[in-house]
Amino acid sequence: MPEEPAPEPSGTPAVDTAGDQQKLLQQGRERPTNDGTIGNRPSEVYSEDWWGHTRPILEMHGYFRTRGELFHNFTLGRHNDPGDVQNLWPQPLDQSYGNLNGERKSVLLCGDNGTGECIDKTQSTANLRLRLNPEIHISDNLRIMTQVDLLDNLVLGSTPDAYAMKPSGTSKSGYTFAGYNGYAPLGAFSTTQGPPTAGVNGYKNSISVQRAWAEYLTPIGQIRFGRMPNQWGLGMLVNAGDCLDCDYQTNVDRLMFVSGIKSLDLYFGGAWDFVSSGPTSTTPYDIYGGQPYNTSNLNNVNQWVAFIAKRTNPELQRLKLARNDAVFNAGIYTTYRSQYIDVKAGTDPVSFDSTAANNGMEARRAWAVIPDLWVQFLWNKLRLEAELATIWGQIGVSPASQNINDPVKLRQWGLATQAEYRAIEDKLRVQFGAGWASGDPNVEGLAPNPNGLQPILNGNSITTFRFNPAYYVDLIFYRRILSRVQGTYYFRPSVDYDFLRSPNGQKFGGGAAIIYSRASEFLQTPGNKRDLGLEIDLQLYYQAKDGSLNDDPNKMGGFFAALQYGVFFPFAGLDYLPGQKGELPGTTPKLPNYDLSTAQTVRLILGVTF
Structure with missing residues (x-):
């Protein structure tokens, strides 16, 4: 039997059932029905009806x-030495070495007597990161x-209470040494870690907002606007x-429209991107209100994007592959970028001298067309994928000479390919990848020099192509030493x-990879040889599927662990030139x-x- 209703609390007015029913009937005659219609006129829709049809939900993803x-x-x-164009990796601060000029760079703090x-x-x-993707x-x-x-890539142990700074009215940087902590006067006495604060105990704050954008779906397509991620093809x-x-990412300030033919x-x-606006009116007092603005339109780096792609619906794609049918996906993503004038090269764009000439x-008078072609072929357990891009344009006025009759051409090419075959219920994955980034025979060094401007030694072209640093190939040479695939x-x-x-x-497994690298132009290498090195990477991994992503085996969810080992064998391209080798000077024994x-x-x- 149903339970009797509980008695109303003391002081609560009695419910007028009949009166409420009459009010509901009257409301139904005055307002549109709840079946999706809006009545005779759009003005008959009340705000209560609109919000009654929505579902404000906050979803949280991340890692x-x-x-x-x-x-x-x-x-x-x-x-x-640091600053040398062929300096591949900076020497550890506690490492003694002899440079190529015969000078000894010594750290005399070791040994039994403390002077060796x-x-x-x-x-x-070691580092950590908590990434949140609220939707x-x-x-x-x-x-x-x-x-x-x-705590984005916070180095563990980098903010102890033995190190601190404080605001200063006289220091040019705005901060000065805060003095010794009586309870932690030395690093050896540190007792706790403080939150990272830019300019106080580090260069970053505890919280960093990377992206924020909105998406609105209309009957003819989707509008996206804000700071959003940018991804195309393989991510080259x-x-x-x-x-x-991942450590790197591509973000773009963008106004974008996407449509298509679903059948x-x-x-x-297409998209309109805000790549760089140059100097703005921002001041330290903007935190109290006010809207900073762009102070020079001709400084803007303008960018427009157009793309078209054929991409099979994921459910239909799985069905076709199960039937041993082939699937072909492809697209082209084209960018046009231009800039007319700019802040003088090598000058701080925030604090540049506006009293100087011009x-x-x-x-600058720079422009570039950047087409990026992506193709993908799927059949059964086989995947073939490739991405080809070029940067074709010019800097109309050379930053070095400021000669309008001496333009610098941009002629860069990049190619990335991946092949994968899965077998034994997808437990076995055999892959082969290859990539090529064009080099420059007129430039010494694979990486840019410290100020970022590539010197034009012979000729008038910049031809070294550089992959996105988030396109990972290995553990040592490309990921760390070169920081990306470039000129190789x-x-x-x-x-x-x-x-x-x-x-x-849920899975436990292992893997191995061999990476053989060569220079596109041998003159860019330290040893003037093409062969750069061979790397062997090994790993063991474990993934435990937990949480909301547990129902999708194609997505990583829950706990993940990996132990990786890599060894890189350098070849002649990374060696010294003839005449540079010899015993290190100034040491006994040698x-x-x-x-x-x-x-x-x-x-x-x-x-x-x-």
């Missing part, structure tokens, strides 16, 4: 990760997306960098196998000569994805 890494001999046995040379080729570090779903067709990093040119182990799996759209600016080409066979795997995606030696790394990754 937390902690990584420990050991770098051994990343200098590869070379002894270049310190020799340490190894660096170790505010206002209705079925309207949402706001964000990305916020907390623009890469959102959303993987658990043909065809999508197309208000501290110079002519590589071949990468690899294999991964899940020793244990459950249907929901230290080893300048011969190259291998680099090694060990990495431990612990993460939680949600």
